[in-house]
Amino acid sequence: MSLPVVEYLKLPEGGEPYLEGHKCSECGSIFLGERNVCSNCFARDSMQSIKLNNTGKLYSYSIVFRSFPGIEVPYISAIVDLDGGGTVKGNLIDCEPDPDKINFDMPVEVIFDDALGRKDKDGNSYISYFFKQIT
């Protein structure tokens, strides 16, 4: 069985994976990860967990050609505004690492797949999320 790569990636039993947000019921701000207090409006006990959408638009990016030893390059580090709220960062895959091929606001979908074969020290495999252009 695979584990989720981050705490905000949920793998419900018998259901589809999804990204989870925490939305402030007072001001509507959406956060990744659980919290007790809204850092925008300071409301307490106003956080509700929500399912984030699996589609969004590319907000910003960088094409990474130099990373730490052992990390395969190049890859596209993408910041995506999800439809309906929430911003997440991840790899944009199946896209040429060429600025001429990457357009701001291009529609992308969130897909869930094995975490590039990476395993932890106990040999567990992981499920990660990736962005893919919707053509």
Place this chain on the structure above:
Amino acid sequence: MSDVYVLGVDMIKFGRFPDRTVPDLGAEAALLALDDAGLNIGNMEAFYCGNLGQANAMVGQRILQEIGQTGIPVVNCSNACATGATAFREAWTSIKAGLYDVVLAVGVEQMGTGLLGGSGSGSGIPKEGLLGSGTMPAVFAEAGMEHARQYGTTFEQFAKISVKNHHHSTMNPKARYQIETPLDEVMNAEMISYPNTKLMCSVNVDGAAAAVLVSEKKAKELGMQRAVRIKASVMTSDPYQERDLVMPDVNSCTRKAASEAYEMAGLDSSDVDLVELHDCFATAEMLHYENLGLCDDGEAGRLIDEGEVELGGRIPVNVSGGLLSKGHPLGATGIANIYEVCTHLRGEAGERQVENAKIGMTHVIGLGSACGIHILEKV
């Protein structure tokens, strides 16, 4: 409340000193600043020391063990790349509060090699290159690409910033490098994180800088000839922004700090004769032209295209060579840029002197985020 003055300030030439220690580098800068002020460690009433790499190792006290253990209060501080500015500002605050008349501030760093940052492993598996990149060149590339998305800023325009700062550093003997880098060389250098090539990333170096701050009373007593007045000292953290958690925000904390600094100084950006700002990457400098109000939003590309930010231009930026070529020893940077501005206000900057400089601004950003801005005035 009394104004606070910089009476002595200096930095060591930035470089690589693997055979020396952090306290040793800090001690050298402290002695230079004390000499510049015509004082000695026995005159200091308090000492604020900034360092990141050995933040838990009492660097300030170890500096005093090298230059004089007088028993004064020592505060060690760490605030990412705003560490030096934080130490300086704490010294300012203590004099403003009326606690002391003469205070020492030192910023010092010995750097490793390679990329900074990374989206830490935490538990489980490494996230770098899986959930995008947390390396500093990538994070600041993404911030630059946000500007490109809004205003169509080009790779070439970002690269021109690096050409300018490297050119400036050829006139600064204390910079790590004194080498011209023409545009094609900058653009064709190894791409680290598009649009930042290797020559558009700040240089990892060792360095130290120090300042002696005094109250108005003390400045009058000791002589005002080379004193520099601190017109504004401001720090901010990053106010809430919707993309905070995935995109560290260097803009809103800078805008907030700039507006508070101009208000504190009773000045606006048109009064400023030179700026040393936080060019940790070429993409970052572009953002701060607008964040600091040096031009309207969307005009930053034009500013670099038309040479307004070069030495001799309307508002010279990073005439020291900046972090891109002078170098970026994290904890020292925030005092080194104060040294640079003071040197111009004193008319002692030699070949790179900004003519008739009367008002200068320094700016640093520590990602996470902390912004420190100082406005300095020729007396």
